[in-house]
Amino acid sequence: MLENAWVIPAIPIASFFLILFFGKRFPSKGASIGVLALCACFVLSLATAYQWVQREGTLPVEHAPAAGHAAEKTDDHAAEKTDDHAAEADEHAEEADEHAEDNGAPGTTAAVNDEDVAHDEEAVQGEPEGELKRAPVVNSVRWFEIGGIEVEAGILIDGLSVALLVVVSTISLLVHLFSTEYLRDDRRKTHYFAALSLFTSGMFILVTSSNTLQMLFGWELMGLCSFMLIGHWWEDKENSSAALKAFFTTRTGDIGLLVGVSMLFFIAGNTFDVGTINANALAGRIDEGLLTVAACALLVAVIGKSAQFPLHTWLPDAMAGPTPVSALIHAATMVVAGVFLIARLYGVFWHGFDLGAGDGYSPVAMVGGVTVIIAALLAFVQADIKKVLAYSTVSQLGYMVMALGVGAWTAGVFHLFTHAFFKACLFLGAGSVAHSGSHHSFDMKADMGGLKKHMPITYATFVIASLALAGIPPLAGFWSKDEILVGASANGYPLFLWVGVIGAFMTAAYMTRCVYLTFHGEPRGAAAHHHPHESPWPITVPLVVLAALSVVAGLLNAVAFDIDLFADWFEPQFVSNVVTHHGFDGKLALLGTTAGVLGIVTSGLYYFRNFGPRRVTERSAVARAGYTFLANKYYLDRLYTDGVVGGIKGPLARLAYWINQNVIDGIVNGAGALAGVLGRFSYNVIDQRVIDGAVNGAGVSAEAGGSALRTIQTGRVQQYAAVLFGAVVVFAVALWQFT
Amino acid sequence: MLLNQFLFLSAVLFCCGIYGVLARKNGVLVLMSVELILNAVNLNLVAFGTYNHTVAGQVFALFVIAIAAAEVGVGLAIVLLIFRNRRSVDLTEADLMKG
Numbered sequence: 162m163l164e165n166a167w168v169i170p171a172i173p174i175a176s177f178f179l180i181l182f183f184g185k186r187f188p189s190k191g192a193s194i195g196v197l198a199l200c201a202c203f204v205l206s207l208a209t210a211y212q213w214v215q216r217e218g219t220l221p222v223e224h225a226p227a228a229g230h231a232a233e234k235t236d237d238h239a240a241e242k243t244d245d246h247a248a249e250a251d252e253h254a255e256e257a258d259e260h261a262e263d264n265g266a267p268g269t270t271a272a273v274n275d276e277d278v279a280h281d282e283e284a285v286q287g288e289p290e291g292e293l294k295r296a297p298v299v300n301s302v303r304w305f306e307i308g309g310i311e312v313e314a315g316i317l318i319d320g321l322s323v324a325l326l327v328v329v330s331t332i333s334l335l336v337h338l339f340s341t342e343y344l345r346d347d348r349r350k351t352h353y354f355a356a357l358s359l360f361t362s363g364m365f366i367l368v369t370s371s372n373t374l375q376m377l378f379g380w381e382l383m384g385l386c387s388f389m390l391i392g393h394w395w396e397d398k399e400n401s402s403a404a405l406k407a408f409f410t411t412r413t414g415d416i417g418l419l420v421g422v423s424m425l426f427f428i429a430g431n432t433f434d435v436g437t438i439n440a441n442a443l444a445g446r447i448d449e450g451l452l453t454v455a456a457c458a459l460l461v462a463v464i465g466k467s468a469q470f471p472l473h474t475w476l477p478d479a480m481a482g483p484t485p486v487s488a489l490i491h492a493a494t495m496v497v498a499g500v501f502l503i504a505r506l507y508g509v510f511w512h513g514f515d516l517g518a519g520d521g522y523s524p525v526a527m528v529g530g531v532t533v534i535i536a537a538l539l540a541f542v543q544a545d546i547k548k549v550l551a552y553s554t555v556s557q558l559g560y561m562v563m564a565l566g567v568g569a570w571t572a573g574v575f576h577l578f579t580h581a582f583f584k585a586c587l588f589l590g591a592g593s594v595a596h597s598g599s600h601h602s603f604d605m606k607a608d609m610g611g612l613k614k615h616m617p618i619t620y621a622t623f624v625i626a627s628l629a630l631a632g633i634p635p636l637a638g639f640w641s642k643d644e645i646l647v648g649a650s651a652n653g654y655p656l657f658l659w660v661g662v663i664g665a666f667m668t669a670a671y672m673t674r675c676v677y678l679t680f681h682g683e684p685r686g687a688a689a690h691h692h693p694h695e696s697p698w699p700i701t702v703p704l705v706v707l708a709a710l711s712v713v714a715g716l717l718n719a720v721a722f723d724i725d726l727f728a729d730w731f732e733p734q735f736v737s738n739v740v741t742h743h744g745f746d747g748k749l750a751l752l753g754t755t756a757g758v759l760g761i762v763t764s765g766l767y768y769f770r771n772f773g774p775r776r777v778t779e780r781s782a783v784a785r786a787g788y789t790f791l792a793n794k795y796y797l798d799r800l801y802t803d804g805v806v807g808g809i810k811g812p813l814a815r816l817a818y819w820i821n822q823n824v825i826d827g828i829v830n831g832a833g834a835l836a837g838v839l840g841r842f843s844y845n846v847i848d849q850r851v852i853d854g855a856v857n858g859a860g861v862s863a864e865a866g867g868s869a870l871r872t873i874q875t876g877r878v879q880q881y882a883a884v885l886f887g888a889v890v891v892f893a894v895a896l897w898q899f900t
Numbered sequence: 901m902l903l904n905q906f907l908f909l910s911a912v913l914f915c916c917g918i919y920g921v922l923a924r925k926n927g928v929l930v931l932m933s934v935e936l937i938l939n940a941v942n943l944n945l946v947a948f949g950t951y952n953h954t955v956a957g958q959v960f961a962l963f964v965i966a967i968a969a970a971e972v973g974v975g976l977a978i979v980l981l982i983f984r985n986r987r988s989v990d991l992t993e994a995d996l997m998k999g
Contacts, residue, residue, distance in 0.1 A: 876998030878991055879930070883922050 218293030414465010456513030467499025526566025569648025669760025
C-alpha cells in the first residue's frame with residue numbers, strides 16, 4: 162500500500178469525473194459516488210497508516226547540528242564549516258543505510274529493543290541516540306523531460322504524509338456525509354459534490370507529492386476548488402465576491418510559491434525532488450543568502466494560503482460558502498496546506514531562517530505570533546458564528562506556524578492534527594445549528610440563543626470541541642498547545658511562549674462567548690420563532706465522531722504519560738536530525754491550562770453571571786474606538802481595496818488608456834491602412850491581371866482548341882472507321898518496322 | 901499444307917470487308933462487310949490453329965462467331981430503327997453527331 166498510495170489521490174479524481182458526467186442520473190445527484198469514493202480513500206489511508214506504523218525503522222537519528230549550536234554562538238564561521246562536514250557525513254551514512262534497507266536490513270529488531278531501553282533512560286533530554294526512523298517510501302515515474310532535466314511525478318510517503326492522509330480522508334469523509342443532508346435539495350448538488358471530490362484530491366496530491374512542482378499542482382487545484390465552493394451560491398453578489406477575494410488573495414501568496422519553487426529548483430541543484438532539496442539545504446550545500454530568499458518566498462505563499470497576517474482577510478469572507486465546505490477548508494485542506502508546506506520543506510526554512518539558533522526571534526514565528534493575537538482579538542467582535550470560528554482558525558493556524566517557526570516541528574504538526582478534528586466538529590456544529598436551529602441564519606446575536614435544550618447532541622459536541630480548542634486537559638487541544646508552549650520556551654523563544662499563553666486565554670474567552678450566545682440565554686429571532694429541533698443522523702454522526710476524536714486524538718502524544726507515538730510515527734528522519742524534543746513541563750502545562758480556565762471563567766462570568774461592566778462601548782470613547790477598530794478588521798480590507806487596489810487601479814487605467822489610444826489604436830489603424838494598400842494592389846495587379854488573365858486565357862484557348870477540333874468531328878461513322886483503320890495500319894507498320 | 905493460301909484468301913476477304921465498311925453508304929451492306937472482316941479473321945485463326953496443331957484457334961473462332969451473331973443482332977436493330985425514322989439507311993445522312 163505504501164508504494165501504491167497514489168491511488169488515494171486518484172480515487173477522488175475519478176469520482177470527480179464520474180459525478181460531473183453521470184452524477185445527474187443518480188437519485189442522489191452524485192452524492193453517493195462522492196461518499197463512496199471517500200469511504201474508499203478513508204480505508205486506504207488507514208491501511209497506509211497501519212503499514213507505515215508496522216514498517217521497521219532503518220534510518221538512525223543523528224544530532225549533528227545540535228552539537229554545532231554551542232559552537233555557532235561563539236564562532237559563526239567555524240561552526241558553519243563543522244556543520245557542513247558533519248551533515249555531509251550524515252548524508253553518506255544515510256545513503257549507506259538506504260542500501261542496507263534495500264537488502265532487507267537485518268538486525269533492525271535489535272535496534273528497536275535498544276530504542277526502548279534508551280527511551281526509559283532519558284525521556285526529558287530529547288530523543289535517545291540510536292533511535293531508528295522509518296525510511297520514506299518514494300515511488301515515481303518520469304513526468305516529462307525538458308532541456309535534459311528529467312522531472313518526475315510520484316509519491317513520497319513518510320510520517321508527515323501519512324498523518325495528513327489520515328486527517329484529510331477522515332474529515333473529508335465526514336464532511337461528505339454531512340453535506341448529503343445539509344445540501345439535500347441544493348440546485349447545484351452535483352457540481353458541489355464534484356468540486357468537493359476534486360478539492361479532496363487536490364489536498365491528497367499535495368500531501369503525497371514527491372516533488373515541489375507536483376505540490377504546486379495540488380496547491381493550485383485547491384485554490385481553484387475553493388473558488389468554486391466558496392462561490393457555490395453565486396447568485397448573491399456577496400458570495401461571488403467572497404470567492405473572488407479568496408482566489409485573488411491566495412493568488413497573491415501563490416506568486417511566492419512560484420518564485421520559491423523556481424529558486425529552489427536552481428539552488429538545490431536542478432531538482433524538484435523534496436527529499437533532495439531538504440537534504441541539500443540541511444547539509445549546507447546551498448548558499449545561505451539564496452536559501453533565505455527562497456524561504457521568504459515560500460513564507461509569502463504560506464501567508465497567503467494559510468491566512469496569516471496580513472493576508473488573512475480572505476478567510477472570514479470565505480464563510481460565504483456552504484458550511485461543510487468551511488469545515489473542510491478550515492480543518493483539513495486549503496489553509497492547512499501552508500502549514501504543510503513549511504513542515505514538508507522544513508530543511509529550507511530551518512536553514513534559511515536559522516531556526517535552530519534559538520535567538521528569540523524568527524520571521525516564521527513572528528508571522529504566526531502576530532496572527533495568533535490579532536485574529537483572536539477579531540473573534541470577539543463577530544456576530545456571525547462562522548466568522549468567530551474563522552478567526553479562531555486563523556489564530557490556531559498562527560499557533561501552528563509559530564510552532565514550526567520556533568523549531569517545534571512535531572508540536573506544530575501535532576496541533577494541525579488535533580485542530581483538524583475539533584475545528585471540523587465546531588464548523589459542522591455551526592452548520593447543524595443553522596440547518597435545524599436558526600433557520601439558515603448564522604447570526605448569533607440576532608437568531609440564536611437558548612438552543613441547548615432543543616439540540617442536545619449538537620450542544621454536547623460543540624462544547625467538547627470548544628473545550629478541546631481552549632486547551633483544557635485532557636482533551637486534544639491541551640496536548641498540542643502545551644507542546645507548542647514547551648517548544649517555544651525550551652528552544653529559546655520566550656516571547657512566543659507568552660504569545661501562546663495570551664492566545665490560549667483569548668481562545669478560551671471567545672469560545673465561551675460563542676457557546677453562550679449560541680446555546681444559552683433567551684432564544685432570539687429565528688431560534689425563537691422557527692421551532693428548532695435536533696438535526697438528522699447524517700449531521701449528528703459526524704459531530705459525535707469528531708467530538709470523540711477531539712477527546713482522544715491528543716493522547717497520541719501525551720508526553721506527560723510518556724507517550725510520544727505521534728513523534729515516533731510521523732516525524733520524518735530529516736526533521737528528527739535537527740529538532741530537539743522536550744519532555745513534559747508541569748509548570749508550563751499549568752500556565753497554559755490556567756490561561757484557558759481563566760479565559761473561560763472571565764468570559765463565563767461576563768455572560769452567564771452578568772458580571773462586569775455592561776455597555777462599555779456606549780460609555781467609554783476609548784472602548785468605542787477600539788471596538789470600531791476591531792469591527793473594521795484593523796481597516797485592512799479598506800487598505801487593500803482603497804490603498805493597494807485603488808492606488809494601482811487609477812494609474813493602471815490611465816496607462817492602459819494611453820496604450821490603447823496610442824499603441825493599440827496605432828497598430829489597428831496602421832494595420833487598416835496597410836490592408837487598404839495591399840487590397841488595392843492585389844485588386845489592380847494580382848486579381849485583374851494575373852488571375853483574370855489566367856482565367857480568361859484558359860477560356861480563350863479552350864474555345865480556340867474546340868473550334869479547331871470540331872472540324873474533324875463530322876458525325877460520319879465511316880470517316881471515323883477510316884481514321885481508325887488508318888491508325889491500325891500505321892501501328893502495324895510501326896510494329897513490323899521496329900521489332 | 902500450305903498456310904499462305906489460307907492467308908491469301910483471308911487477306912482478300914479482309915480487304916473486301918474494309919472496302920465495304922469504308923466505302924458503301926448502305927448500312928446493311930456495312931454490317932455485312934463487318935461480317936466479312938470477322939470471317940477473314942476466323943479463317944486466319946483456324947488456319948494458324950491447324951498449322952500449329954492446336955485447337956485453340958478453332959475455339960477462338962467459335963467465340964468470334966458467337967459474338968458476331970450478337971453484334972449483328974444489335975447492329976441490324978439499330979439500322980432498322982434508323983430506317984424507321986428516316987425512311988433511309990444511308991449512313992452519310994446520319995450525321996447528328998457532327999460537331
